[in-house]
Amino acid sequence: MTSSATDQQPTADRDAALIPVGVLGARGRMGTEVVKAVNDADDLELVAMVDDGDWLFNVADAGAQVVVDFTRPDVVMDNIRFCIDNNIHCVVGTTGFDDVKLATIAEWLEAKPDVGVVIAPNFGIGAILLMRFAQEAARFFPSVEVVELHHPNKVDAPSGTAVRTARLVAAARRAAGLPPSPDATADSLPGARGADVEGVPVHAVRLSGLVAHQEVLLGAAGETLTLRHDSFDRASFMPGVLLAVREIGRRPGLTVGIESFLGL
Numbered sequence: 709m710t711s712s713a714t715d716q717q718p719t720a721d722r723d724a725a726l727i728p729v730g731v732l733g734a735r736g737r738m739g740t741e742v743v744k745a746v747n748d749a750d751d752l753e754l755v756a757m758v759d760d761g762d763w764l765f766n767v768a769d770a771g772a773q774v775v776v777d778f779t780r781p782d783v784v785m786d787n788i789r790f791c792i793d794n795n796i797h798c799v800v801g802t803t804g805f806d807d808v809k810l811a812t813i814a815e816w817l818e819a820k821p822d823v824g825v826v827i828a829p830n831f832g833i834g835a836i837l838l839m840r841f842a843q844e845a846a847r848f849f850p851s852v853e854v855v856e857l858h859h860p861n862k863v864d865a866p867s868g869t870a871v872r873t874a875r876l877v878a879a880a881r882r883a884a885g886l887p888p889s890p891d892a893t894a895d896s897l898p899g900a901r902g903a904d905v906e907g908v909p910v911h912a913v914r915l916s917g918l919v920a921h922q923e924v925l926l927g928a929a930g931e932t933l934t935l936r937h938d939s940f941d942r943a944s945f946m947p948g949v950l951l952a953v954r955e956i957g958r959r960p961g962l963t964v965g966i967e968s969f970l971g972l
């Protein structure tokens with residue numbers, strides 16, 4: 709049997725190359741998948757798994773250099789604060805961030821210029837491309853609406869991805885000088901026209917059998933363009949998560965979305 713270059717390295721050197729990773733929300737739907745993906749990666753080492761009720765200090769005690777957070781919008785800020793204070797880079801998939809929360813994280817990071825935090829509403833490559841395509845298309849169409857469709861256990865609505873998509877589309881429309889989308893609705897039931905995100909209606913569907921799906925509907929005289937992405941399995945988020953884990957040590961400060969990690 710031939711031995712590889714890695715096999716010939718002394719054990720200490722080989723282990724030194726592994727990135728020690730802690731997972732927060734480790735027993736959740738996403739956390740379970742992340743634990744599997746980290747365990748399967750040759751260059752990463754799972755050193756801590758923390759879920760609700762567990763001792764957060766475990767990640768620091770275990771020497772995690774990077775923490776992956778898929779918990780809940782109401783606890784994620786405390787987790788990020790803890791990691792920054794303990795010089796641990798953060799890869800955050802948990803949703804629920806607004807400009808105020810992002811500014812708070814940026815402020816915390818000022819005291820720790822070597823620490824990186826990436827907040828990504830979606831790690832799916834297809835979903836990231838959908839956002840980019842929607843942004844590109846937005847200026848050509850007077851009408852646009854976003855429909856997101858998810859499993860019924862999701863606690864937040866609309867999804868973080870849909871909010872980010874709507875904001876990107878709204879910014880592209882503003883840059884192009886487009887007026888508000890035409891809409892003659894004068895009488896409606898509450899919620900019938902969706903949530904208004906910077907002038908873009910966002911509709912949220914919760915349905916058994918679904919995982920995570922999104923459509924951006926764009927309309928002009930005599931034509932429509934529908935952009936759709938489907939995550940049928942949470943494995944779809946893992947290449948993006950692992951990319952962020954490997955990259956975040958080289959990206960100090962706050963990054964929103966992994967577009968720049970993908971060269972987009």
Ligand SMILES: NC(=O)C1=CN([C@@H]2O[C@H](COP(=O)(O)OP(=O)(O)OC[C@H]3O[C@@H](n4cnc5c(N)ncnc54)[C@H](OP(=O)(O)O)[C@@H]3O)[C@@H](O)[C@H]2O)C=CC1
Nearest residue numbers: 733735736737738759760778779783801802803829830831
């Ligand atoms: N960015 C992306 O690509 C994706 C983002 N998400 C987002 O990730 C988040 C998690 O989603 P999902 O995995 O489906 O949710 P789950 O509810 O399945 O998982 C969350 C887990 O975190 C646990 N938890 C709660 N509080 C804490 C805490 N203080 N410390 C550690 N763990 C805690 C929960 O425990 P308990 O159940 O007891 O509360 C649960 O086990 C959501 O915000 C979702 O929108 C999801 C998919 C992809």
Ligand SMILES: O=C(O)C1=N[C@H](C(=O)O)C[C@H](O)C1
Nearest residue numbers: 803829830862867868869920
């Ligand atoms: O809760 C989920 O499942 C998902 N949450 C993220 C979001 O809110 O955008 C990403 C993806 O849609 C799956």
